[in-house]
Amino acid sequence: MSAVGESVVNKNYDLSRLHTIAIVDGNNPTFAVTTRQQLVDTFQFEFMKRGWNVIERSNIEKAMDEMDFENKDITAAADRKQLGHVLNVQALTVINIAKAGDDLSMTVKMMDVETGELIWQGSGEGAVNSGMSTWAGALTGAAV
Numbered sequence: 001m002s003a004v005g006e007s008v009v010n011k012n013y014d015l016s017r018l019h020t021i022a023i024v025d026g027n028n029p030t031f032a033v034t035t036r037q038q039l040v041d042t043f044q045f046e047f048m049k050r051g052w053n054v055i056e057r058s059n060i061e062k063a064m065d066e067m068d069f070e071n072k073d074i075t076a077a078a079d080r081k082q083l084g085h086v087l088n089v090q091a092l093t094v095i096n097i098a099k100a101g102d103d104l105s106m107t108v109k110m111m112d113v114e115t116g117e118l119i120w121q122g123s124g125e126g127a128v129n130s131g132m133s134t135w136a137g138a139l140t141g142a143a144v
Helices: 033-049 057-066 077-087 132-141
Strands: 004-009 020-025 091-100 103-112 118-127
Touching (some): 020 057
Parallel strands (some): 020 091
Antiparallel strands (some): 103 118
């Protein structure tokens, strides 16, 4: 299976409001930290090409540790807003990956930290050996 992806952007959202975003992986323990970091890095690269500042992962993890975020839901209004304010970002992007045999699937959503409004959402699937950068490019290429 080759890598395929699709995404949709909220046409009613003013993307010019976005200056700085944070990318958080879903911390799926099935995947090594290095694999998840590669995925985050790939999305970071794609978003930076679009002119956004992206908060580095170590800064996000430090903020989440300080907030004792381990058992919190990043999409819950109070937690999302708190993390957004600590990081000084307008949007959070959450990446979730799952594996079934040799196939991977991924969903990604970007939300406004203040309103919770979905700005962009994408999904993709492909063979493990097809490369994460191919996926991220397919997901973000048609979107934001």
